[in-house]
Amino acid sequence: MKIPENFTDFLYWIKDRTENIWSSEDWSEHGFYGAKWQPLTDQQIDEVEEKYAVKFNDEHREFLKVLHAIDKKEIIEYEDEGKIITEESTFFYNWLKDDEEIRDRLYGLSDWLYSDVEGLNKVWLKSWGKKPSSKEERIEIFRQWFLKIPQLIPILGHRFVVNEPNLKWQPILSMWGSDIIVMGWDFRTYLLNEIRSNLGIYEDVFDEEDQMFYPELLPEVQEIFDENFKYDETKDVPYLKEMMLYWSSGWSSFGISYHPKEAKVHPIVKTFIAEEEI
Numbered sequence: 351m352k353i354p355e356n357f358t359d360f361l362y363w364i365k366d367r368t369e370n371i372w373s374s375e376d377w378s379e380h381g382f383y384g385a386k387w388q389p390l391t392d393q394q395i396d397e398v399e400e401k402y403a404v405k406f407n408d409e410h411r412e413f414l415k416v417l418h419a420i421d422k423k424e425i426i427e428y429e430d431e432g433k434i435i436t437e438e439s440t441f442f443y444n445w446l447k448d449d450e451e452i453r454d455r456l457y458g459l460s461d462w463l464y465s466d467v468e469g470l471n472k473v474w475l476k477s478w479g480k481k482p483s484s485k486e487e488r489i490e491i492f493r494q495w496f497l498k499i500p501q502l503i504p505i506l507g508h509r510f511v512v513n514e515p516n517l518k519w520q521p522i523l524s525m526w527g528s529d530i531i532v533m534g535w536d537f538r539t540y541l542l543n544e545i546r547s548n549l550g551i552y553e554d555v556f557d558e559e560d561q562m563f564y565p566e567l568l569p570e571v572q573e574i575f576d577e578n579f580k581y582d583e584t585k586d587v588p589y590l591k592e593m594m595l596y597w598s599s600g601w602s603s604f605g606i607s608y609h610p611k612e613a614k615v616h617p618i619v620k621t622f623i624a625e626e627e628i
Contacts, residue, residue: 351551351568353542357409360538361416368548381425381438382548388421390414390445398445402456404503407520409537410511419444442506455504459525460496463593466528467492473528475592499590506544509533518584521603523594530594532603535585539578542571581605 354360365387377383390398395414399405406414423438443452466473467488474481478491500514505522512520521532522540534540542551551571554563567575585604587594594600601607 351570353570353574357538358412358416360541361413364541364545364549365417367550368545371548371550382420382422382441385420385422387417387419388444389416389418394446402445402452404456404501405513406503407511407513407515409520410503410505410513413537413541414445418442419448440506443504452504455508455510459502459510460493462525463496463528464489464492469527471528473593473596475596477592495589498588500588509544512587512590514588517586517588519582519586521585521587523587528593529597529599530590531600532579532594535578539574542574546571579603579605 354363369386371377372380372382372385392415395406395411419440419442422441424441426437426439428435440448440451443455445452468485475495478495482488482491500512500517502510502523502525503513505511508525510523510525512523514520519535521535522537522544524531524533533543542549546552546567551568552565553568555566556563566572579602581604591604594603595606
């Protein structure tokens with residue numbers, strides 16, 4: 351398999367590959383069966399930017415021009431008290447139709463993050479200084495910090511694109527409150543990661559010990575992931591990086607690992623976390 355390196359060619363590769371897979375009879379019981387991408391024009395993108403007071407970076411804009419969203423909803427099934435519940439879920443946000451969801455993500459993010467400050471997790475960043483006893487003071491410290499983080503633009507569910515033109519890397523983040531990880535340090539890696547199950551990029555590998563086959567990413571795809579998530583001191587998300595490193599789940603996003611047996615922590619993590627928290 352040859353995955354295009356040119357970003358525009360890559361997007362058309364994604365388009366052709368997914369639409370071909372979704373048209374297969376194997377997907378006839380799936381909500382994506384027969385799905386097609388619905389790209390935006392330059393004029394539509396300009397209008398969206400004005401409507402929501404956002405500015406898409408170059409890769410995000412190209413994504414919207416070639417892919418954007420599909421004309422189907424994802425069907426989610428789960429069990430609740432012995433009953434199978436079926437719901438429709440938005441795949442990638444449609445900037446022409448999903449106004450309520452988009453506004454909720456854009457304007458509700460501050461409250462979502464702050465809920466981890468006052469909630470059970472009691473998150474308090476080292477750079478915020480000593481934690482005040484007054485809730486009003488805590489709110490103000492958080493508010494001033496939140497105003498400094500880069501603009502975060504929703505793309506799918508709780509995924510957000512970091513939009514800061516002065517950064518070398520503008521990653522796509524998965525955010526669940528203060529638990530934040532990188533899904534890809536560029537759009538190419540992100541899309542391979544996000545829709546991997548819709549791309550046919552696995553191969554079955556036989557496990558001698560278990561005597562059965564397991565799916566593994568194709569070597570070319572795994573190499574892209576390994577390269578993209580290597581440690582690089584230029585990888586940064588101003589102000590938000592400290593919160594990303596607050597939980598150990600975010601360390602691998604920066605190519606950082608913690609080995610308890612060796613009791614060693616990367617110096618960057620030590621910069622943000624007090625010794626008693628390590």
